[in-house]
Amino acid sequence: MKVTIRKDENGVLRAYVPKKDLEEPIVYIDGAQLWGGRITLANGWQFQLPELANDTTLPVTVEARRLSGGCE
Template sequence: MKVMIRKTSSGALSAYVPKKDLEEPIVSQERPGLWGGTVTLANGWQLALPEMAEGTSLPITVEARRLAGD
């Protein structure tokens, strides 16, 4: 699914899923660099993000995969 990752004005990361019209803060991430691991949204969803270079500028739209069992 397409997911837009952005940094809010307070510096926190958030994810927006246009197809679901859902925007949630990212509350935890598997890797400090964000890319290539999983992130957990405030609503409990876990998303697997693609590998990308460190320092990739935000906002960016990526193809993420929602993990089953959330």
Template sequence: MKVMIRRDSAGKLSVYVPKKDLEEPVIEQEKDDLWGGTVRLANGWLLGLPEMAADTRLPITVEARRLEGD
């Protein structure tokens, strides 16, 4: 699914899912550089993110895989 990942002025990551009109903060991430790992959203979803360069600029729209969660 397509998701937009962005960082707010306080440095917190959030994920927006346009098809669901859903925006949730990231509460846990597998890798410090974000890419190629998983992130858990506040609503319980676990998303797999694609491999990208560590210095990829945000905001960005990527193809993520929903792995588990309500």
């Protein structure tokens, strides 16, 4: 599923899922880094992000795998 990761004006990481027209803050990053790890959105959705370089500039759209959580 396509997911766009960006930082808002307050420096908070946010994820936008165009297919669902949903934008939520990222409330949890599983592991020491964003890329290649699992994230949890404020609505409970979890995604596995692909491996990217730590210095990848934001915003960036990636192909992430939805794991579980939240409502549809």
